[in-house]
Amino acid sequence: MTNLVCDLAREARSVRRFRENEPVPVEVLRKLVQTAGLAPCAANLQQLRFSIINDGSTCGRLFPLLKWAGYLEGWPGPAPGERPAAYIVIHAPSQEKPFTRIDAGIAAGYMTLAARAAGLSSCLLLSFDRERIPEVVESPDGMSAMLVMAVGAAAEEVTIEPLEPGGDVRYWRDGTGRHHVPKLSLDDLLLPQGSTKE
Ligand SMILES: Cc1cc2nc3c(=O)[nH]c(=O)nc-3n(C[C@H](O)[C@H](O)[C@H](O)COP(=O)(O)O)c2cc1C
Structure with missing residues (x-):
C-alpha cells in the first residue's frame, strides 16, 4: 500500500552537508512556515513564531553557533561550500507550558516534510548557543529561539x-x-x- 506522506517521511532524512551555492528562495521558505502554521497545536493557541534566514551574511553569522552531528566524532560539521543556504528559526514563549515543545516539534515535523516535498533537505538543530543566538536572530519580547531548521539542497x-x-x-x-x-x-x-x- 502506498502512502504519499509515508514515502515523503522516508525520503526526509536529516542532511548535514548541503550545496551551499544553491539559494533557497524566500517564497519556498515562506511556504514551509505556512505549512507549520497549519499544524495542530494545543488549544489552537498558535504561539510559535518563525524567522527566515537566507542571505549569505546572516547564514554565515548563525552557522558558528550551531552544533552538528554529535555521533560523528571528530567531524567539525559542514565545511565551507557545504553549509546550509537557509535556516528557519522557531521562536517559542520563554515561559514554557507543558505543550510548548510538543507544538514546536509538530511544527518542525510539518516543515521537514514540506521541505522534502519542495525537493529540499533539512536538519533540525536543538544544540546551539542559546546565549549568543539573539546576536544574530532577534526573538519577539517574551520569546526565545527554541529550534533551528537548516534547509538547502542535499550534498550527501x-x-x-x-x-x-x-x-x-x-x-x-x-x-x-x-x-x-x-x-x-x-x-x-x-x-x-x-x-x-x-
Ligand atoms: C528535536 C531534534 C533536535 C535535533 N538536534 C540536532 C542537533 O542539534 N544537531 C544535529 O546535527 N542534528 C540534530 N537533530 C537531527 C537528529 O540527529 C536526526 O533526526 C536523527 O539522527 C535521525 O535521523 P533522521 O532525521 O534522518 O531520521 C535533531 C533532531 C530533532 C528531531
Whole structure:
C-alpha cells in the first residue's frame, strides 16, 4: 500500500552537508512556515513564531553557533561550500507550558516534510548557543529561539538501516561519505494488539 506522506517521511532524512551555492528562495521558505502554521497545536493557541534566514551574511553569522552531528566524532560539521543556504528559526514563549515543545516539534515535523516535498533537505538543530543566538536572530519580547531548521539542497546521501530493539541508534558515515541512519521496523514500534486494556 502506498502512502504519499509515508514515502515523503522516508525520503526526509536529516542532511548535514548541503550545496551551499544553491539559494533557497524566500517564497519556498515562506511556504514551509505556512505549512507549520497549519499544524495542530494545543488549544489552537498558535504561539510559535518563525524567522527566515537566507542571505549569505546572516547564514554565515548563525552557522558558528550551531552544533552538528554529535555521533560523528571528530567531524567539525559542514565545511565551507557545504553549509546550509537557509535556516528557519522557531521562536517559542520563554515561559514554557507543558505543550510548548510538543507544538514546536509538530511544527518542525510539518516543515521537514514540506521541505522534502519542495525537493529540499533539512536538519533540525536543538544544540546551539542559546546565549549568543539573539546576536544574530532577534526573538519577539517574551520569546526565545527554541529550534533551528537548516534547509538547502542535499550534498550527501542517506540510507536507512534496520535497527534491532535495544541496538545501537547512532548514525554513521561510511568510507564513501554516505550517511547511514538506523531505524526500528514497524513491527518493533507496534505493541501487540492485546496490550490495550478494556
Ligand atoms: C528535536 C531534534 C533536535 C535535533 N538536534 C540536532 C542537533 O542539534 N544537531 C544535529 O546535527 N542534528 C540534530 N537533530 C537531527 C537528529 O540527529 C536526526 O533526526 C536523527 O539522527 C535521525 O535521523 P533522521 O532525521 O534522518 O531520521 C535533531 C533532531 C530533532 C528531531
